[in-house]
Amino acid sequence: MTENPAHSDLWPAPLATGAVDATVTVPGSKSVTNRALVLAALASEPGWLRRPLRSRDTLLMAEALRAMGVGIEETVSSSSAGSAGAEAAGGSGEAWRVIPARLRGPATVDVGNAGTVMRFLPPVATLADGPIRFDGDPRSYERPLHGVIDALRALGARIDDNERGALPLTVHGGGALEGGTVEIDASSSSQFVSALLLSGPRFNQGVEVRHVGSVLPSMPHIRMTVDMLRQAGAQVDTPESGGEPNVWRVSPSALLGRDVVVEPDLSNAAPFLAAALITGGRVTIPDWPERTTQPGDALREIFTAMGGSCELTEAGLTFTGTGRITGIDADLHEVGELTPVIAAVAALADSESVLRGIAHLRLHETDRLAALAKEINELGGDVTETEDGLRIRPRTLHGGVFHTYEDHRLATAAAVIGLAVDGVRVENVATTAKTLPDFPELWTGMLGTVAGAAAAPRA
Known part of the structure; x- marks a missing residue:
């Protein structure tokens, strides 16, 4: 400190x-905005985010996706939220149009000190053609990232992190990831689970994430991830839907381009x-x-x-x-x-x-x-x-x-x-x-x- x-x-x-x-x-919610940006970037068609949060963390996420080739167009209009009530909420009717593209490197991503950016985007980077380097604030080097790094390696990704299990690192994207079953200890951050689930529909075999550590923190955030995946058209099996305890499965599928109003x-x-x-x-x-x-x-x-x-x-x-x-x-x-x-x-x-x-x-x-x-x-x-x-x-x-x-x-x-x-x-x-x-x-x-x-x- x-x-x-x-x-x-x-x-x-x-x-x-x-x-x-x-x-x-x-x-608007940072957690919803950044999950929606990732899902929209991986979708098969353009989508909209209405009333997104504009803050350091969300702008870092948007810039990172742009660096990998995703189009994100920002508009401000009193009627841009379509009747979603942007003006009633006191906002200007800001909206972001997200246009998916083939992800590409080389690129450099600044994660700042945003947990969602440093953890959600390395799985996305495995789908890019070329290397994606991740760096950030000094404190970001101290935050745990091993759960995501180890899981991606187990699923076939090539990652250089000098064996630190933390930033900075480079993901050598191959345009696709085989996916499959992986065991992780996410007891230090539920974002490890969310990170793998968000990109899971785009992996060739989908992904099955099995948490093997102590009790997971911040379960509502995992439920948020599952909810938003399902709204985007993904098939997700969870412990709450009759699956095994601490196991989440996402089937391979195309994601829908949606019109999301951020809470x-x-x-x-x-x-x-x-x-x-x-x-x-x-x-x-x-x-x-x-x-x-x-x-x-x-x-x-x-x-x-x-x-x-x-x-x-x-x-x-x-x-x-x-x-x-x-x-x-x-x-x-x-x-x-x-x-x-x-x-x-x-x-x-x-x-x-x-x-x-x-x-x-x-x-x-x-x-x-x-x-x-x-x-x-x-x-x-x-x-x-x-x-x-x-x-x-x-x-x-x-x-x-x-x-x-x-x-x-x-x-x-x-x-x-x-x-x-x-x-x-x-x-x-x-x-x-x-x-x-x-x-x-x-x-x-x-x-x-x-x-x-x-x-x-x-x-």
């Missing part, structure tokens, strides 16, 4: 002066819903889906248990807080990405919280467990790491610098604490652009200090 002196600017987190009462339009990113709604809980206010997130595979949907249950209430209507999800926050004992194994904001709320609660099942967060953009414990404790908190999570005992907090280690979710967690603690200064709040562009403007708009259509006080 080294600091980057180039990002030493400090953002004063706004202190809430009363109960929040706002409607906040959250941009709001529910995980990125977490800090805004937390604001209602902390201030005893009310926040509405428009277009919250009735049915979704996004892990962020669990916020309804988790934050209700911590002292609020929610209602899902045609207007969206409205969450209301009482101003009192109750500690929680929760297994967040399936929804680990929500941990930073939940930990921030727990630090302001009136009783102890235990967050369990999240040891894998030590391998994310930074070691999130160590970072949360250190930074909350620096503000006067009492957070200890456990073997698989955090124990948070509420203390009176004070102002200070909250370091983010170039991790977007740590930055939003710091903003949440700053609602109730005067003098919190967030180092490198700009890192939120990874998945939540314009976060500072959305945040201050919610608090009524900045006017704007994206986050306006409710009448």
Whole structure:
């Protein structure tokens, strides 16, 4: 967790002066956008993404696919979403047209520090003609990639990584991959499974992925991958559909070019819903889906248990807080990405919280467990790491610098604490652009200090 002196600017987190009462339009889901881009690039015909997320991670994915020959055309029009409700969601009607092409190298892919890019695209690169080199931010070299590399080698791919099991690496694409059955340990990241499944329809034999490690984290993300594959015309057998436990099979087939409307990113709604809980206010997130595979949907249950209430209507999800926050004992194994904001709320609660099942967060953009414990404790908190999570005992907090280690979710967690603690200064709040562009403007708009259509006080 080294600091980057180039990002030493400090953002004063706004202190809430009363109960929040706002409607906040959250941009599209990163997880849906990047899966949809991969599936569209591998389809047999052009497709559309409506209301995609434009953030560092999704732009890296789009540029990577372009480098391999895929056409991605961006349009902005008030009517481009066809009646999908883009304007109702506060968006400009942005759409991306994806035109599949024969994948080719040589090409270089910059993954940044995006897990979806570094893990989803090496399987795609095996289908290219020629070498595809993958490189990224220094932290990306430390993130586990062995599950994808070892699996692709077992399926017949040629990959040069100097035996590191990590970036940088080169995939020597042969225009096709035989595919078949492969065993992997995906206990450090569910993205290993999703990566193989997304390209599986294009492998000659499809793919059968057999997880042989300990319990898989972030299962909702695998369910999202399966759901989107099926919508694109793929045949997928899963444990939930009567298959073997921890085994997923994708049959070889052509993928359909689809018209996909990207849901709001529910995980990125977490800090805004937390604001209602902390201030005893009310926040509405428009277009919250009735049915979704996004892990962020669990916020309804988790934050209700911590002292609020929610209602899902045609207007969206409205969450209301009482101003009192109750500690929680929760297994967040399936929804680990929500941990930073939940930990921030727990630090302001009136009783102890235990967050369990999240040891894998030590391998994310930074070691999130160590970072949360250190930074909350620096503000006067009492957070200890456990073997698989955090124990948070509420203390009176004070102002200070909250370091983010170039991790977007740590930055939003710091903003949440700053609602109730005067003098919190967030180092490198700009890192939120990874998945939540314009976060500072959305945040201050919610608090009524900045006017704007994206986050306006409710009448």
